[in-house]
Amino acid sequence: xxxxxxxxxxxxxxxxxxxxxxxxxxxxxxxxxxxxxxxxxxxxxxxxxxxxxxxxxxxxxxxxxxxxxxxxxxxxxxxxxxxxxxxxxxxxxxxxxxxxxxxxxxxxxxxxxxxxxxxxxxxxxxxxxxxxxxxxxxxxxxxxxxxxxxxxxxxxxxxxxxxxxxxxxxxxxxxxxxxxxxxxxxxxxxxxxxxxxxxxxxxxxxxxxxxxxxxxxxxxxxxxxxxxxxxxxxxxxxxxxxxxxxxxxxxxxxxxxxxxxxxxxxxxxxxxxxxxxxxxxxxxxxxxxxxxxxxxxxxxxxxxxxxxxxxxxxxxxxxxxxxxxxxxxxxxxxx
Amino acid sequence: xxxxxxxxxxxxxxxxxxxxxxxxxxxxxxxxxxxxxxxxxxxxxxxxxxxxxxxxxxxxxxxxxxxxxxxxxxxxxxxxxxxxxxxxxxxxxxxxxxxxxxxxxxxxxxxxxxxxxxxxxxxxxxxxxxxxxxxxxxxxxxxxxxxxxxxxxxxxxxxxxxxxxxxxxxxxxxxxxxxxxxxxxxxxxxxxxxxxxxxxxxxxxxxxxxxxxxxxxxxxxxxxxxxxxxxxxxxxxxxxxxxxxxxxxxxxxxxxxxxxxxxxxxxxxxxxxxxxxxxxxxxxxxxxxxxxxxxxxxxxxxxxxxxxxxxxxxxxxxxxxxxxxxxxxxxxxxxxxxxxxxxxxxxxxxxxxxxxxxxxxxxxxxxxxxxxxxxxxxxxxxxxxxxxxxxxxxxxxxxxxxxxxxxxxxxxxxxxxxxxxxxxxxxxxxxxxxxxxxxxxxxxxxx
Numbered sequence: 001x002x003x004x005x006x007x008x009x010x011x012x013x014x015x016x017x018x019x020x021x022x023x024x025x026x027x028x029x030x031x032x033x034x035x036x037x038x039x040x041x042x043x044x045x046x047x048x049x050x051x052x053x054x055x056x057x058x059x060x061x062x063x064x065x066x067x068x069x070x071x072x073x074x075x076x077x078x079x080x081x082x083x084x085x086x087x088x089x090x091x092x093x094x095x096x097x098x099x100x101x102x103x104x105x106x107x108x109x110x111x112x113x114x115x116x117x118x119x120x121x122x123x124x125x126x127x128x129x130x131x132x133x134x135x136x137x138x139x140x141x142x143x144x145x146x147x148x149x150x151x152x153x154x155x156x157x158x159x160x161x162x163x164x165x166x167x168x169x170x171x172x173x174x175x176x177x178x179x180x181x182x183x184x185x186x187x188x189x190x191x192x193x194x195x196x197x198x199x200x201x202x203x204x205x206x207x208x209x210x211x212x213x214x215x216x217x218x219x220x221x222x223x224x225x226x227x228x229x230x231x232x233x234x235x236x237x238x239x240x241x242x243x244x245x246x247x248x249x250x251x252x253x254x255x256x257x258x259x260x261x262x263x264x265x266x267x268x269x270x271x272x273x274x275x276x277x278x279x280x281x282x283x284x285x286x287x288x289x290x291x292x293x294x295x296x297x298x299x300x301x302x303x304x305x306x307x308x309x310x311x312x313x314x315x316x317x318x319x320x321x322x323x324x325x326x327x328x329x330x331x332x333x334x335x
Numbered sequence: 336x337x338x339x340x341x342x343x344x345x346x347x348x349x350x351x352x353x354x355x356x357x358x359x360x361x362x363x364x365x366x367x368x369x370x371x372x373x374x375x376x377x378x379x380x381x382x383x384x385x386x387x388x389x390x391x392x393x394x395x396x397x398x399x400x401x402x403x404x405x406x407x408x409x410x411x412x413x414x415x416x417x418x419x420x421x422x423x424x425x426x427x428x429x430x431x432x433x434x435x436x437x438x439x440x441x442x443x444x445x446x447x448x449x450x451x452x453x454x455x456x457x458x459x460x461x462x463x464x465x466x467x468x469x470x471x472x473x474x475x476x477x478x479x480x481x482x483x484x485x486x487x488x489x490x491x492x493x494x495x496x497x498x499x500x501x502x503x504x505x506x507x508x509x510x511x512x513x514x515x516x517x518x519x520x521x522x523x524x525x526x527x528x529x530x531x532x533x534x535x536x537x538x539x540x541x542x543x544x545x546x547x548x549x550x551x552x553x554x555x556x557x558x559x560x561x562x563x564x565x566x567x568x569x570x571x572x573x574x575x576x577x578x579x580x581x582x583x584x585x586x587x588x589x590x591x592x593x594x595x596x597x598x599x600x601x602x603x604x605x606x607x608x609x610x611x612x613x614x615x616x617x618x619x620x621x622x623x624x625x626x627x628x629x630x631x632x633x634x635x636x637x638x639x640x641x642x643x644x645x646x647x648x649x650x651x652x653x654x655x656x657x658x659x660x661x662x663x664x665x666x667x668x669x670x671x672x673x674x675x676x677x678x679x680x681x682x683x684x685x686x687x688x689x690x691x692x693x694x695x696x697x698x699x700x701x702x703x704x705x706x707x708x709x710x711x712x713x714x715x716x717x718x719x720x721x722x723x724x725x726x727x728x729x730x731x732x733x734x735x736x737x738x739x740x741x742x743x744x745x746x747x748x749x750x751x752x753x754x755x756x757x758x759x760x761x762x763x764x765x766x767x768x769x770x771x772x773x774x775x776x777x778x779x780x781x782x
Binding site for chain 1: 348349350380530533534536539543561562563564566567570572574575576577578580581582584585600602603624667669671673674675676677678679680681756757
């Protein structure tokens with residue numbers, strides 16, 4: 001006789017469909033693919049109901065119309081380009097774009113009602129009073145995430161948090177993939193040893209350089225400080241950070257917080273970390289001149305785009321634009 | 336008997352093999368009198384090395400075999416894939432000059448089907464034996480063996496042993512942790528430990544746990560382990576990192592405050608903390624339907640601490656079923672046109688009617704389980720296997736080649752494949768019906 005007990009059905013095809021629709025980022029152009037592949041694993045995808053997304057060049061507008069919430073993981077340059085180029089259709093209805101709170105100054109007036117802000121937080125925070133057992137340093141050994149000067153500054157900042165004696169006790173490993181060409185130009189000779197030298201001089205000599213295959217299989221990063229050398233020029237919220245924090249790693253204690261933000265929601269991304277979502281008081285924001293809103297920008301863009309037959313991420317427009325925007329905001333003390 | 340044992344020079348990257356490999360090595364070390372052990376290390380990623388580098392390593396291995404003339408060549412670890420080592424070895428060596436070979440097979444046998452298929456071309460007629468960890472894995476591997484070869488019984492069963500020094504029952508551990516967690520006599524703790532990934536069905540476990548409502552008792556679910564988004568690559572479904580967490584978070588978002596207090600996630604725990612957590616729990620539960628579940632190290636370690644367990648009748652889990660020496664029940668598993676069908680009511684009944692276990696009974700269950708599944712308890716089993724003669728290899732059947740083709744096709748495309756999906760038609764039941772034993776309580780009652 002057959003047992004009539006009710007059965008639970010398991011169909012993983014449902015998960016496939018869920019994951020497909022919720023994370024259909026619609027990579028439509030070669031430019032996007034090139035950009036994302038170049039910055040892998042920093043630009044790799046991860047899943048959340050906030051729809052984390054990396055855009056570049058404003059090429060994904062049709063995809064962006066499909067959902068009402070997007071968490072834009074991009075950094076300074078793609079975001080500034082997006083606010084300049086994105087279609088006004090995106091501002092209709094209740095659609096919200098969540099961008100990193102460091103980039104409040106990029107949001108044009110007409111976009112302000114559609115933009116809220118995020119910050120990645122970890123349950124574990126380290127400083128000189130709460131030492132990690134291990135520090136994992138990541139970045140790219142060329143200028144795409146941070147240039148050599150910025151790299152040195154960040155390593156010195158890390159070294160300043162801990163004493164030499166503490167650093168001797170802490171295990172340090174670094175993952176700095178060396179990409180063969182520069183995202184913004186032709187192949188150029190990049191002396192990767194200078195990055196290692198900066199770490200040896202400022203931290204200690206005993207630094208391990210594990211392979212990506214080893215790092216990605218490690219499921220336990222508890223008691224580990226994750227330190228990413230990334231000035232957020234291209235990708236602000238990196239997959240490596242997501243991976244490490246979701247496996248128990250922590251962040252360095254932040255020094256001070258920006259004013260004008262009100263926390264409206266906390267959204268977990270893993271057992272150990274999440275996203276804090278903020279509103280910003282634009283009415284009381286400091287005054288500044290935004291170069292991407294000036295009349296001269298479209299003029300420059302037209303000249304350069306007309307001179308570029310095959311538009312791709314290494315094309316002249318992006319290179320010029322990237323360098324200009326980065327230098328402008330750096331000089332203004334905003335990044 | 337002289338054994339040349341080939342092992343990986345590095346620790347496995349796979350969580351369960353981090354435990355399985357050292358325990359198997361200890362088991363070999365325990366063989367004692369009559370066995371002379373010689374270990375040879377090869378890098379886990381042998382295939383990825385420079386050709387000069389791996390050919391010199393394999394050449395060194397061949398020279399070593401010629402110099403030491405072992406009676407058996409044993410491949411104890413899952414990586415580097417043994418068929419790859421053998422193929423490389425036979426580029427330089429004559430088959431007749433090699434000793435009989437013993438291969439420990441793991442759950443990744445199907446994953447490395449392409450590599451295992453290499454042996455058809457190079458190992459014909461050579462004496463071999465395969466060692467698997469469970470009855471279901473034996474059935475699955477047998478599916479790929481030719482009838483004449485199978486008839487000579489070339490497969491032996493040896494469990495992946497538990498290290499009794501790591502997993503045992505401690506009354507003090509139980510009392511201390513339960514006191515720290517504020518638990519009393521009426522609190523019943525259901526524990527899951529292992530990876531939290533799609534095919535482990537932890538989401539279903541939470542949903543079924545939330546159905547448990549019996550007056551007079553307070554039920555808790557403890558989930559130990561890291562979230563892992565490996566998805567179900569077998570059917571062409573690659574999950575995005577963060578998907579499993581979001582899926583489970585959606586369930587928790589619908590829970591009441593009281594329920595949220597009773598479902599606790601511990602994250603990844605080290606060996607010592609995991610043992611204490613197992614001691615403090617009452618019931619171990621897993622609804623895993625993982626396609627490579629050839630054994631089940633986590634349930635084995637739970638049973639070693641005397642925990643009552645309820646597991647899916649799937650893969651190696653079925654080997655643990657017992658109602659006398661220790662207590663492990665199975666949840667029925669079936670395949671229908673809709674997918675897997677699980678008789679989860681038996682889980683709810685077992686948890687609701689759990690009457691508690693005295694310390695003495697818990698010690699006794701732990702002891703009895705370890706007598707069969709510990710390193711010490713398996714030394715004689717291994718001795719007997721090693722004494723057996725090898726069976727001349729006649730090759731795997733065409734099915735392995737077909738399987739290898741289907742798998743590789745799928746992994747390269749990462750696209751959902753209906754033909755390989757779990758249901759009662761297509762390829763899945765042909766292979767994975769071997770993972771269902773039918774030894775459930777409901778089936779026994781019907782008989």
